[in-house]
Amino acid sequence: MAKQLDYHTIREIFTRFRDAEAEPLGELNHVNAYTLVVAVALSAQATDAGVNKATASLFEVADTPQKMLDLGEDALIEHIRTIGLYRNKAKNVMKLSRILVEEYGGTVPCSRAALESLPGVGRKTANVVLNMWWRHPAQAVDTHIFRLGNRSGIAPGKDVVAVERAIEDHIPVDFQLHAHHWMILHGRYVCVARKPKCGNCLIRDLCQYEDKTE
Template identity: 60%
Template sequence: MNQKIRHQIFTRWRAENPHPTTELEYNSPFELLIAVILSAQATDVGVNKATRKLYPVANTPETIFSLGLDGLKSYIKTIGLYNTKAENVIKTCQMLIEHHSSIVPDTREALEALPGVGRKTANVVLNTAFGQPTMAVDTHIFRVGNRTRIAPGKNVLEVEQKLLKVIPKEFMLDAHHWMILHGRYVCIARKPKCGSCLIEDLCEYKEKTEIDSE
């Protein structure tokens, strides 16, 4: 795929959705951080259901830490892997209190040092909370990058590095949101909805579906 086509793809996505953002609900960098930690191998819908009950009660490092492990688990037990996630969230809150004055850091190194925070989570927080042009490659972006040939790669890091290199700078800040939404609702895993795809004529996927699949 050449740069002219990539530019057209992102131009169309921007025209359709000028201000994309995460579907996780949050009102502060801390709320976003916790929501992203909870979202690993879980849906945004499921995480939002839990945080709608949790955040009115506890939405700072101190208040969540004071809930304790069992207290936190009672709010997030509907989310997959909640035992491990609860431990990570409590430890993260403790680290934020002790080492960062309860403020979410805005550097990759500091974020990735927090329990339960890997490269993808750090990228989401850096991009969405702090406006940094990072690329958080999840399964949706990995699939879209490879299927469309915008940025093919053997693993998530390869796709991330390629996207950072080939996405035109004017689209970089919002690019990962457009790609996630495209993968979540149009270029779905089992059978992509090529018939109703905004970029069907620009995509280089060889096995396009003839009609919009339900």
């Protein structure tokens, strides 16, 4: 685990991220808050590309909680069969859809606690929805962000909650809204797990990772 970088270094890192891509976008396709919740829930232990392929036809017929209930679990399974853990995920999607219809009038709540109470929705999923749909500066820490935060010193921590707190505590406020998107994209495409592409890294000179590649 690298040491926590100082404020000025972190500001420079995120200035570079912003200059490279001012409005980073999440890669999960969705059409409303509900389909975003479903897409993020389905993405656990799956790739965004795989989820997008499965949900392309699903969201054409079930883009609201009630439509998902009308579709039924068996039909849902046929749409998402290519996604890992699809049976358990299908059960959770049906359960959360019923809760949204019966307790929230079919509307996705905009509080973290309410979102986390839904089956299959954990803290990371809740933070993604809060950030992408309601533009709250919530930090959704996945494996890519956890790796980048610890390697670079941007946000070191022993677990995802510690990394989330480090992001909130050390990244300047004006970068908070897009912080997790910049970090996830950098971790996914540059600071990859097995052989990071340090030669193509725009923050190479600021990163504390000791085993940089050429």
